[in-house]
Amino acid sequence: MKLRRLLTVTKKEIIHIRRDKASLIMAFVAPIMMLLLFGFAVNTDVNQVKLAVYDGSMTYESRELIRKFDNSSYFKVSEMLASPDHVEAYIDQGVVKVGLVIPPDYLKELKKGKTAEIQVLVDGSDPTIARTAMSYSVILANNYSIKIKELSAEKSGRLAASAPGVSAKPLVLYNPTLESSKFNVPGVMGLILQNITIILTAFAMVRERERGTIEQLIMTPVTSLELIIGKLIPYVFIGMYDYLIILILSYFLFGVVVKGSLVLLILLGFFFLIGALAMGMLISTVARSQLQAMQAAMLFLLPSVLLSGFMFPREAMPDIVYAISSTFPITYFLVILRGIIVKGVGLAHLSNATVMLVIIIAAIILITMKKFKKTLD
Amino acid sequence: MAISIKNLTKKFGSFTAVNGISFDIPKGKIFGFLGPNGSGKSTTIRMICGVLRPTSGEGRVMGCDLVKDTEKIKQNIGYMSQKFSLYEDLTVEENLDFYGNIYLMGKAELAERKRQLIEMANLKGKEKSLAGTLSGGWKQRLALGCSLIHNPSLLILDEPTAGVDPVSRREFWSSITQLVSGGITVLVTTHYMDEASVCDIIGFIYNGDLITIDTPQELYRKHHTQNLEDIFIDYVKQLSNKEVVTSFKEMKRHRREGGSD
Ligand SMILES: Nc1ncnc2c1ncn2[C@@H]1O[C@H](COP(=O)(O)OP(=O)(O)OP(=O)(O)O)[C@@H](O)[C@H]1O
Numbered sequence: 001m002k003l004r005r006l007l008t009v010t011k012k013e014i015i016h017i018r019r020d021k022a023s024l025i026m027a028f029v030a031p032i033m034m035l036l037l038f039g040f041a042v043n044t045d046v047n048q049v050k051l052a053v054y055d056g057s058m059t060y061e062s063r064e065l066i067r068k069f070d071n072s073s074y075f076k077v078s079e080m081l082a083s084p085d086h087v088e089a090y091i092d093q094g095v096v097k098v099g100l101v102i103p104p105d106y107l108k109e110l111k112k113g114k115t116a117e118i119q120v121l122v123d124g125s126d127p128t129i130a131r132t133a134m135s136y137s138v139i140l141a142n143n144y145s146i147k148i149k150e151l152s153a154e155k156s157g158r159l160a161a162s163a164p165g166v167s168a169k170p171l172v173l174y175n176p177t178l179e180s181s182k183f184n185v186p187g188v189m190g191l192i193l194q195n196i197t198i199i200l201t202a203f204a205m206v207r208e209r210e211r212g213t214i215e216q217l218i219m220t221p222v223t224s225l226e227l228i229i230g231k232l233i234p235y236v237f238i239g240m241y242d243y244l245i246i247l248i249l250s251y252f253l254f255g256v257v258v259k260g261s262l263v264l265l266i267l268l269g270f271f272f273l274i275g276a277l278a279m280g281m282l283i284s285t286v287a288r289s290q291l292q293a294m295q296a297a298m299l300f301l302l303p304s305v306l307l308s309g310f311m312f313p314r315e316a317m318p319d320i321v322y323a324i325s326s327t328f329p330i331t332y333f334l335v336i337l338r339g340i341i342v343k344g345v346g347l348a349h350l351s352n353a354t355v356m357l358v359i360i361i362a363a364i365i366l367i368t369m370k371k372f373k374k375t376l377d
Numbered sequence: 378m379a380i381s382i383k384n385l386t387k388k389f390g391s392f393t394a395v396n397g398i399s400f401d402i403p404k405g406k407i408f409g410f411l412g413p414n415g416s417g418k419s420t421t422i423r424m425i426c427g428v429l430r431p432t433s434g435e436g437r438v439m440g441c442d443l444v445k446d447t448e449k450i451k452q453n454i455g456y457m458s459q460k461f462s463l464y465e466d467l468t469v470e471e472n473l474d475f476y477g478n479i480y481l482m483g484k485a486e487l488a489e490r491k492r493q494l495i496e497m498a499n500l501k502g503k504e505k506s507l508a509g510t511l512s513g514g515w516k517q518r519l520a521l522g523c524s525l526i527h528n529p530s531l532l533i534l535d536e537p538t539a540g541v542d543p544v545s546r547r548e549f550w551s552s553i554t555q556l557v558s559g560g561i562t563v564l565v566t567t568h569y570m571d572e573a574s575v576c577d578i579i580g581f582i583y584n585g586d587l588i589t590i591d592t593p594q595e596l597y598r599k600h601h602t603q604n605l606e607d608i609f610i611d612y613v614k615q616l617s618n619k620e621v622v623t624s625f626k627e628m629k630r631h632r633r634e635g636g637s638d
């Protein structure tokens with residue numbers, strides 16, 4: 001292997017990238033666009049959900065509860081209605097997603113020192129909103145009831161600690177505010193690193209074949225190893241650059257802070273990048289044209305978006321789908337990303353995922369090398 | 378000898394693309410390699426270049442074994458195909474630089490060689506143009522330049538003039554003959570019989586078999602005609618055992634008679 005020949009190939013590849021608009025966009029614009037799109041679109045936060053209210057109590061206390069809902073960023077009281085039936089009708093018609101019904105005996109029950117029951121009606125057709133809206137209203141109601149209990153405890157002169165306890169279970173352990181971007185953005189980072197790298201490498205390799213220039217190249221003394229490594233070098237840099245840019249943008253746009261070790265995050269990211277390069281090469285061994293490469297890439301990328309645990313929790317998947325998703329490197333990389341960024345855990349807690357990632361990527365590299373040798377012959 | 382092959386055979390599965398071909402080409406000659414489409418010309422060339430491993434047989438190219446010394450062979454040959462496989466998004470100069478560096482040429486040597494080739498290929502003033510913006514004839518000359526950048530002693534041209542206009546074709550061949558007088562050996566495949574007639578030696582391959590290899594003069598004498606095209610058609614007729622479509626001359630006559638009716 002001659003370094004100069006390798007660098008000559010690298011230099012040529014850089015010129016290709018510089019002069020090809022599609023490659024430039026793919027390398028430098030697409031990652032940011034994907035971050036914005038996924039980051040915002042996959043935002044499952046429930047914010048300012050319209051709330052229809054029936055206040056049967058019409059007391060200071062009931063209005064206070066309604067204010068609590070309205071002042072939270074999750075709900076916005078949009079309708080005050082005359083009967084519980086109206087609330088239901090509004091939900092049926094889709095005017096609001098959530099309804100709050102305060103019964104007429106609300107204050108009476110409170111005064112008796114009992115727990116007053118309020119009803120929260122949720123439109124179940126949007127499960128994400130439904131789930132979160134329910135959790136929020138429970139939290140709001142809990143907080144409120146704690147407050148009244150403390151107040152009543154003060155009044156009656158008893159210690160707050162001895163007042164009947166209300167247990168509010170935390171819903172999400174590491175993301176108490178239930179901000180989905182904290183959870184989603186690390187996943188988006190992994191997907192961007194994977195998708196951009198795979199597509200760019202597959203294209204770079206197929207391009208030589210599609211344009212017939214490979215025929216000329218194999219007649220020269222350049223070896224396949226020099227050619228492959230030389231061509232891949234620019235994409236290693238582009239991949240790492242994208243990875244870091246996304247990391248920085250995630251901080252500024254979504255407030256995602258890396259809780260764990262940045263060095264570990266970058267090292268494992270680099271390793272995953274090598275795997276993505278190998279996958280791109282694997283695609284280039286079967287594709288004859290850039291169009292075919294794109295189709296093959298999509299065939300692979302789509303399931304990895306849907307099944308890797310990025311969109312839906314893997315635990316809920318049928319066994320067969322779960323098994324398929326276990327073969328994707330991205331599945332484990334997402335665990336690593338979320339582990340380091342959201343939970344702030346170290347390698348010790350991520351050993352399973354890391355070992356699986358290493359095994360799968362090693363397998364992919366092996367298969368790619370075998371396939372590549374065949375196509376050269 | 379520049380090229381010397383013996384019983385070279387290439388099989389793709391059960392299909393024999395090249396069947397026990399042997400020939401010797403002395404240095405400084407133009408060898409015209411003729412044959413119908415799919416007869417095995419490109420496959421033979423790929424074996425000679427050390428890119429394709431022969432199924433059986435042996436050969437030496439510029440003294441190097443074409444199985445064991447492939448790296449040395451590649452360093453010594455220039456190759457150009459009909460596709461003018463240039464990088465269209467690289468400029469004329471960048472294309473030349475790229476191949477020069479691939480052959481690990483020294484900086485000064487490369488600069489001097491580039492100057493010579495740009496002059497030879499009449500590409501002056503086009504150094505900074507993208508190869509993709511050049512017209513067919515220019516592209517072909519640039520491709521020739523790229524294949525000559527490292528001063529190869531054997532030049533292999535696989536249908537170099539396909540799709541090029543008659544003037545460019547002549548210019549191209551005039552460059553080739555000049556190169557040969559400079560001592561280089563040329564192996565060229567072509568479907569143009571006027572080009573073939575310029576060659577020193579002509580080989581005719583059909584269905585993977587080398588049917589004949591001779592000088593044009595000998596071929597004319599043996600077949601009692603001065604027309605290579607007739608000889609080519611004759612061979613195909615004999616070997617395929619069927620009538621090849623009527624000659625162009627007859628076609629012309631037919632059309633004229635048909636038109637006067
Ligand atoms: N890699 C391959 N695998 C299978 N068959 C092949 C392969 N390469 C060539 N062939 C077959 O071998 C035969 C000879 O092909 P070759 O390209 O050498 O012909 P050719 O004389 O160069 O034709 P043309 O004038 O069209 O360029 C053809 O029938 C072709 O289909």
Ligand SMILES: [Mg+2]
Nearest residue numbers: 418419420535
């Ligand atoms: Mg051919």
